[in-house]
Amino acid sequence: xxxxxxxxxxxxxxxxxxxxxxxxxxxxxxxxxxxxxxxxxxxxxxxxxxxxxxxxxxxxxxxxxxxxxxxxxxxxxxxxxxxxxxxxxxxxxxxxxxxxxxxxxxxxxxxxxxxxxxxxxxxxxxxx
Numbered sequence: 001x002x003x004x005x006x007x008x009x010x011x012x013x014x015x016x017x018x019x020x021x022x023x024x025x026x027x028x029x030x031x032x033x034x035x036x037x038x039x040x041x042x043x044x045x046x047x048x049x050x051x052x053x054x055x056x057x058x059x060x061x062x063x064x065x066x067x068x069x070x071x072x073x074x075x076x077x078x079x080x081x082x083x084x085x086x087x088x089x090x091x092x093x094x095x096x097x098x099x100x101x102x103x104x105x106x107x108x109x110x111x112x113x114x115x116x117x118x119x120x121x122x123x124x125x126x127x128x
Contacts, residue, residue, distance in 0.1 A: 030091065037061075047074055084110075088106065
């Protein structure tokens with residue numbers, strides 16, 4: 001049994017005592033902004049065929065991943081999540097969390113959360 005008084009190194013463990021509606025809202029905003037960025041990038045990749053781009057532009061960018069099949073390898077291949085966590089250090093500091101831990105948690109959720117059509121998930125549960 002671990003009886004150390006050190007701070008836990010996981011987001012869930014470190015945030016449990018300090019979790020608040022504000023933190024949840026901040027995480028929601030970070031995920032929504034990330035998915036919006038991903039949607040814009042998807043429109044410029046072969047994942048969204050040119051013949052479908054006009055229709056895809058009618059879909060909210062943050063929900064586009066629910067309409068397109070995105071394989072896990074394509075997330076890295078097209079750098080879909082690159083740069084989407086720029087504000088994490090600022091948000092983490094506001095809530096006394098580790099920026100690295102918050103980034104890892106958000107990145108993990110974005111890759112593995114509840115899935116729709118693709119491998120990038122929607123925090124707000126966007127529907128088709």
